[in-house]
Structure formats: C-alpha cells, structure tokens
Amino acid sequence: MHRIHSPLGVLALAVSSLLLLSGCAGGPAGGSRAGHAEREPAVIGTDGSAESRVVAAIYRELLTAAGQKARTADTAYASPTHTAQAVVDGEISVAPAYESTMLRALPGGQTLPGNMEATLSMALPPGIVALPAAAAQRGLVVAVTEATADRYGLRGLDDLGAVKDRLTLGGPASGDPGAPSAASVKKAYGVTLTPAGTSRTADVLVLRSSDPALARGGLVVLGDPESVVPPEHVFPLISAPAVDATGRAALARVNGPLTTGQLATLAASVEAGEAPGKAARTWLRAQGLLR
Structure with a gap:
C-alpha cells in the first residue's frame, strides 16, 4: 500500500478529493447550464x-x-x-x-x-x-361570389349537386398541385363542372387562402366535407x-x-x-x- 508521508502530499490529496466530490455533486446542473449556453442557434x-x-x-x-x-x-x-x-x-x-x-x-x-x-x-x-x-x-380554397351562393343556396361543395345549371370551375390557383379538378369534384360530389382554366370569372373559383380577393370580401368559401382540397x-x-x-x-x-x-x-x-x-x-x- 502506498503511503503519503509529506504534509504537502496529504493536503494536495485532500484538495483533489474535495474538488472531485464538488464536481460530482454539481456536475449535472453545471453541465446542463454549459450545454444550454453552448447550444448553436x-x-x-x-x-x-x-x-x-x-x-x-x-x-x-x-x-x-x-x-x-x-x-x-x-x-x-x-x-x-x-x-x-x-x-x-x-x-x-x-x-x-x-x-x-x-x-x-x-x-x-x-x-x-x-x-x-x-x-x-x-x-x-x-x-x-x-x-x-x-x-x-396556406393552401387552397374553393369559393363563389355572394351572388352565386345566394342564387343556388351554396355553402359547401356538397350543395353543388342540387344545382341544375352547368357551372364552370377555374380560378388563379386552379393549376396548383393539389387543386381540385372537375373530375375530382364529380367523383366526390357527383356534380359536373366545366373546366375554365385560370379564369377569375369562373362560377366556382380555386384560390390560394392568402388571395387578396378573399380579404376584400364578396366571396363565400365553400365547405369541403369530402376533402377534395388537400389540407x-x-x-x-x-x-x-x-x-x-x-x-x-x-x-x-x-x-x-x-x-x-x-x-x-x-x-x-x-x-x-x-x-x-x-x-x-x-x-x-x-x-x-x-x-
């Protein structure tokens, strides 16, 4: 067994032991603080x-x-x-x-x-x-003018099935990925719409949800219970x-x-x-x- 004969050696050992114990006792908290401080933005x-x-x-x-x-x-x-x-x-x-x-x-x-x-x-x-x-x-919405909504009693895409007139489907966002097509609307709701491309004069409009036309008012966003428009x-x-x-x-x-x-x-x-x-x-x- 190794013995420490020098008083300075005994003191050094005591200080080292104290530092070791202090580090163990405070290590997790200190390490956590250091880690938080050093976290990259x-x-x-x-x-x-x-x-x-x-x-x-x-x-x-x-x-x-x-x-x-x-x-x-x-x-x-x-x-x-x-x-x-x-x-x-x-x-x-x-x-x-x-x-x-x-x-x-x-x-x-x-x-x-x-x-x-x-x-x-x-x-x-x-x-x-x-x-x-x-x-x-930030996606797409399907909307109609207030006049069209009132004329046909439209509040959702499912209401289109009761419309006897042939309506058009278009709008500035009609070409976006995920935009509903006439075929997808027919499959989901059984209604036939005539494609109208990107025309803003279509009866049923496909718009981006941030389109200023929505903020200006005068349009009714139609509900979509069958989720033809992807979330x-x-x-x-x-x-x-x-x-x-x-x-x-x-x-x-x-x-x-x-x-x-x-x-x-x-x-x-x-x-x-x-x-x-x-x-x-x-x-x-x-x-x-x-x-």
Whole structure:
C-alpha cells in the first residue's frame, strides 16, 4: 500500500478529493447550464413567400422569448418543398411546412386517413419532427361570389349537386398541385363542372387562402366535407436536436390564435412592405403571446 508521508502530499490529496466530490455533486446542473449556453442557434429557413417569411419570424420571436437562440437563414429557398428538404438534409433547423406539400415531397409514406400528424410522423426520417399544426392554412380554397351562393343556396361543395345549371370551375390557383379538378369534384360530389382554366370569372373559383380577393370580401368559401382540397395547415418542421422541450412548447402556443384569416392579414402586411419581424412582434403582442 502506498503511503503519503509529506504534509504537502496529504493536503494536495485532500484538495483533489474535495474538488472531485464538488464536481460530482454539481456536475449535472453545471453541465446542463454549459450545454444550454453552448447550444448553436436554431436556424429557421423560409421560402420567398410572405406567408413563410412572417411565420418564420413568429417562430423566431417565440423561440427567443423562450430563451433559445434562433436566427433566420441568410437566403430563402425556392419553395416549401425545398425548405422542408433543407431541414431533412440538416442545412437548417426549423422551417414552416405545409401538410400535403410535405407529403408530396416524401412519397411512399403510409397514409392514415384523418390523421395527418401520424401520417407525417411515419413519412419523416428519424430525427426530423413535425410539430402539431396551427389552425392556419396556406393552401387552397374553393369559393363563389355572394351572388352565386345566394342564387343556388351554396355553402359547401356538397350543395353543388342540387344545382341544375352547368357551372364552370377555374380560378388563379386552379393549376396548383393539389387543386381540385372537375373530375375530382364529380367523383366526390357527383356534380359536373366545366373546366375554365385560370379564369377569375369562373362560377366556382380555386384560390390560394392568402388571395387578396378573399380579404376584400364578396366571396363565400365553400365547405369541403369530402376533402377534395388537400389540407395545408402550417406547422413547424424541426430537426429534433435543435429545439428543446421549452422551445417546442413555445411554438405550440401559436396553434390556436394563428388562423387562415390572421395569416392572410399578416402576409398582406409583409407584401405591403412591413418587415416580417415587426409584423410578427405586433401580432404576437396583440395575442398576448409576447411581452
């Protein structure tokens, strides 16, 4: 057995033991603090649209308020599909994503009807998480003028079956991926519509939910009980290591207040020249989500 004869040796051993015990006792908490301090900022990507830019700004404000560092990527991606792929590839940490667009970007996944959250979860690779979606949709809507709605008693696409006149189907978003066609409407609702391309004078209009024509009024958005129009609710797509539990809870706070109408108003402000960050902060404070 080795003996320490020097008083200095005994003192050194005692100090070393004390430091070791102190490190063990305080290690987990200290390590957690250091890890939090050294966490790289979450990089939030967007496409070039006003909707994506303002939602990304909302995410950034919420994460920052929750104590997590976050910044917006320097350049925008070409489309929501490219932005989502950038999260999957590890180029960015967070992005606003949209349900059906996401599924089109990840073909081959099993679909659970009526359970988009589970469908996305199965389609995404390990480590990439689709957080719960907000009420807001950036997708498509089917609408008619108030005069057409009153004339035929239209409140949903299912009401078209009682219409005796031959109506046309078109609108500026009629060529978008996922836009309902005359064939899909007939299959779902048994009504024959005449295709009218991108004409804004069609009787039944396919529009983007952020189309200024909806904000101006005079149009009635028709219900779609058979889901001919695919859902496009906005949700945060994240790389799991990049956003901790506190950050995820902060992002979830926007789910209820952010409606399609609110998103359209925010996007219109950004398109008119307001900075996305300013629009996001103003809206979050008005909703009581930010001080």
